[in-house]
Amino acid sequence: MGTLARINRIRAEANETPIPRFRHYDLRHTWATRAAMTGIDLVTLAAMLGHSRIQMLLRYAHPTEEHQFAAMKKLEAFRMAK
Numbered sequence: 610m611g612t613l614a615r616i617n618r619i620r621a622e623a624n625e626t627p628i629p630r631f632r633h634y635d636l637r638h639t640w641a642t643r644a645a646m647t648g649i650d651l652v653t654l655a656a657m658l659g660h661s662r663i664q665m666l667l668r669y670a671h672p673t674e675e676h677q678f679a680a681m682k683k684l685e686a687f688r689m690a691k
Contacts, residue, residue: 634669641669646676 610618616633637658644654655666672680 638669638671641666642671642673645670646672 655663660666
């Protein structure tokens with residue numbers, strides 16, 4: 610099945626669900642965010658998504674507040690260890 614056929618199938622199936630305004634790229638955003646939160650470095654993640662520049666990746670990965678807070682705690686622990 611080609612890419613366009615897959616996209617059309619996803620759109621058709623999404624229209625049959627109660628999910629409002631579902632878009633194919635919503636899955637891409639979710640996947641990129643969760644992959645980044647697992648610790649995959651941005652260069653690798655960009656390559657996995659087929660991006661040649663990290664700037665494009667930043668449109669897809671959206672860290673949650675909890676993930677940002679956990680990152681700050683790691684930085685604080687590093688600073689306190691010195």
